[in-house]
Structures are given as C-alpha cells and as structure tokens.
Amino acid sequence: MMSRIYRSFIRPALFEYDSEEIHDRTVRVLSRISRSPALSELVGAMFGAPKLPVQVFGLNFPNPLGLAAGMDKFAAALPIWEQLGFGFCELGGVTWHPQDGNPKPRMFRVAPDGALINRMGFNNPGAVAMAERLADWRARGQWPNHPVGINLGKSKITPLEKAADDYAMSLRVLYPHADFFVVNVSSPNTPNLRQLQDKAALDEVLAAVQQIRRDHPIRKPILVKVAPDLSFEALDEIVELTGPREVAGIVATNTTITRPNSENAAYSETGGLSGRPLRARSTEIIRHLAKSGLPIVGVGGIFNAADAHEKLQAGASLVQVYTGLVYEGPSIARQLVRGLKRLSIEAKLD
Numbered sequence: 001m002m003s004r005i006y007r008s009f010i011r012p013a014l015f016e017y018d019s020e021e022i023h024d025r026t027v028r029v030l031s032r033i034s035r036s037p038a039l040s041e042l043v044g045a046m047f048g049a050p051k052l053p054v055q056v057f058g059l060n061f062p063n064p065l066g067l068a069a070g071m072d073k074f075a076a077a078l079p080i081w082e083q084l085g086f087g088f089c090e091l092g093g094v095t096w097h098p099q100d101g102n103p104k105p106r107m108f109r110v111a112p113d114g115a116l117i118n119r120m121g122f123n124n125p126g127a128v129a130m131a132e133r134l135a136d137w138r139a140r141g142q143w144p145n146h147p148v149g150i151n152l153g154k155s156k157i158t159p160l161e162k163a164a165d166d167y168a169m170s171l172r173v174l175y176p177h178a179d180f181f182v183v184n185v186s187s188p189n190t191p192n193l194r195q196l197q198d199k200a201a202l203d204e205v206l207a208a209v210q211q212i213r214r215d216h217p218i219r220k221p222i223l224v225k226v227a228p229d230l231s232f233e234a235l236d237e238i239v240e241l242t243g244p245r246e247v248a249g250i251v252a253t254n255t256t257i258t259r260p261n262s263e264n265a266a267y268s269e270t271g272g273l274s275g276r277p278l279r280a281r282s283t284e285i286i287r288h289l290a291k292s293g294l295p296i297v298g299v300g301g302i303f304n305a306a307d308a309h310e311k312l313q314a315g316a317s318l319v320q321v322y323t324g325l326v327y328e329g330p331s332i333a334r335q336l337v338r339g340l341k342r343l344s345i346e347a348k349l350d
C-alpha cells in the first residue's frame, strides 16, 4: 500500500527535480525527524520491520537488510535507519581529509531502468568531524540498536603510495565509534582508487589497517568492498589476503563502470552505475566469492524480497540497498524483510 502510494504519487513528483537535490533534502528531513524521539517512534510504527535475526562476524543483526554506503555519508540521520526497518547501516564513505567531491551535477537517474549513475567523489566532512558527529549521537542517547558500520575511502589529495596511511588515520579516529569498518577500494570516482584492489597495494592498506585494529582490546570486524568489474582471478587474489590480514568479510559489490546495451543517452554520463542493471553481475560475484567461506555482504540492484533472496541463496550472509530505496521508497525495508521472513518460513516447511 505504502509503496504503491510512493511509486504512483510521490516518486513522480520527486523525480521532477535534480537527483542529488532530492537526496539532500530527504536526508535533511530524516535528520530532523531523527532528532525527535517521538517522531522517530512514529516512523518506526509506520515503517519498522519484523525481527529476522542473524549473527555474522560476531555481531548480532536484527535482520539481514542494511543501508548501503553513500546514502548517509555524514551520519546525519543515524537513528532513523533502524526505524525504517534496516538491520544495520553503513555510513560514509569517509576520508581522512574533508573534501567537496566532484562538481555538480554528479548524480543521475536512468528512471526507465531503475538505475542511478553517480560520480560524487567522496564528498564528506572528513574522519574527525564524522567521529564527533557519532559521539554526539551517542551522547544524546540515540545510538541505534543495530550494528553500525563505516565505509572508509581515500582522500583525493593523498597520492596512491600514501593510501595506507590515509585509511589508517581515518580508522584510528573512527575506531571507537562504530561496530565494523569497510575498506572501500572500489569506488570509480576517485582517480586510480580501484588500483588499490591489486594484491600488493591492497596488502599494504590492509596491513596498516590491521595495525590500528591490533592496538585495541576489542577486535572489530574489517571488511573489503570490491568492484563488480573485477575478474574472478582478481577476486581470488583479494580472497587470498583475507586470511593473513584477518579480513572478516567482503562487501560485493560497488557500482560498475560498464553500461548496458541501451540507446538511453543518460548512460553516457561518467560514473558508477547502480540499481537494476547491476543486479545479475553483483550476484555472480557473490556466488564466486561465497565459495571461499567468507561472510559476504551482498549489494547491487536489490529492489524486493526476491532480489535479496537471490543474493542470500548465492551465499551472502547480509544484503544492502541504496538505489532500491530511491525507487521503491521508505517502506522497502519493511516489505523486503517481511518477504524474506515468509520465504525462510516456506523453506523450513519444505
């Protein structure tokens, strides 16, 4: 019902405006609601999801559906994601240096295909400001009851050879403030970032990150987020590092720089493509990675319970959405978790 209202009336109105403008306004509204416990509770009553608990890399998730990185880059609306039915959220990407990102416009819809193209370029206030924001949510007593992750990127001004330090400095200040961390070496929008997926370069980044982790009495899970454009051989090389570098899991996948065979002029925009056209490739990568036995967070083109189920069947332990939330609206998590619950009950009855 709620999703039909969104798709029929709200979405067409929102889609009249620039994509990033609507995103920013939506997050601002959610941020304001977040600050009022009474309003947040109302959102929870309208959109909250049933329990479907899972335990992955030592953390307890109320349900396996999370908010993907990039939606709440600055933890502006941290408490609301739980109220909207999500079982976890991944905040950021955050870089060590504050940065504005690429010139606007930098986020585009391909509405007929349920897709987005973005070249944001890690616009964010930097790791120190993020740590302060997170400390503030905790001080207000509004920390959510689900795991919170932080997506770590590399600052644009930091040369590739210094990437390991950049990630490590961010992790050092953010470590006390979240439950798990994702080393993002797969965004297509920071020049050469994806070269850090090469085995030697990634090993250096992971070594630096592990050093920070070992300095703390609580060993929090560190994951790596990969691009859907890697070959299986390149993915296998990354998997080989996970043992020695104590990587807890892999987030698969980020956006793709490939484009579908389509006449739609929107596809000529530079940037990472997300949403429906990414679904099959991302599932294929998950299926391959899952053979390693590592926990996989599956993301890419999930719009409904069947899409999420496909990723879980392929071997993901958790799933995330970004573009699906834009196209399906705020009841996506509730609908999806309800659907998954039904599917898991049916599977048990079979």
Ligand SMILES: Cc1cc2nc3c(=O)[nH]c(=O)nc-3n(C[C@H](O)[C@H](O)[C@H](O)COP(=O)(O)O)c2cc1C
Pocket: 068, 069, 070, 071, 092, 093, 094, 107, 116, 118, 120, 122, 151, 184, 187, 225, 253, 254, 255, 273, 274, 275, 276, 278, 299, 300, 301, 302, 320, 321, 322, 323, 324
């Ligand atoms: C506007 C936008 C910004 C994003 N920012 C980030 C980011 O900062 N870090 C990251 O790892 N992924 C980022 N992503 C990728 C998503 O987290 C996700 O991996 C990708 O969009 C595929 O999922 P989807 O098809 O559900 O959108 C971004 C995606 C979009 C559309």
